[in-house]
Amino acid sequence: MATDYDAPRKSEDEVSEESIEELKSRRTDIGSNSVDDDENDIAEDYELPGADLSSEDLTVRVVPKQEDEFTCSECFLVHHRSQLAEERDGELICAECVE
Numbered sequence: 001m002a003t004d005y006d007a008p009r010k011s012e013d014e015v016s017e018e019s020i021e022e023l024k025s026r027r028t029d030i031g032s033n034s035v036d037d038d039e040n041d042i043a044e045d046y047e048l049p050g051a052d053l054s055s056e057d058l059t060v061r062v063v064p065k066q067e068d069e070f071t072c073s074e075c076f077l078v079h080h081r082s083q084l085a086e087e088r089d090g091e092l093i094c095a096e097c098v099e
Contacts, residue, residue, distance in 0.1 A: 072097055 047053075065071065068081045073091035085098040 070094075 065078055069078050070081060070084060070092045071078050072094040073088075074093055074097035077094070079094045083094045083096070084092055085095040086093045
């Protein structure tokens with residue numbers, strides 16, 4: 001809110017003399033600057049859990065596992081070889097699953 005520092009200041013007596021009607025009108029004037037959004041437009045952007053998404057098409061590019069990557073036998077995520085912590089009975093385990 002902008003303040004005019006050149007305007008004469010009111011004393012405490014003058015401020016307390018303002019009527020309630022004036023204060024109420026100021027409050028409604030300040031609120032009139034708010035933006036009125038249509039609730040239906042806002043709700044269209046949200047997806048509810050369990051919503052039927054069978055008509056939606058996914059556009060995800062699948063990249064095959066690279067030579068320097070492995071699949072963890074605990075979490076089944078593909079990690080870089082630098083994340084390899086152990087190998088138990090021929091199964092590779094990442095550092096996150098060993099901890």
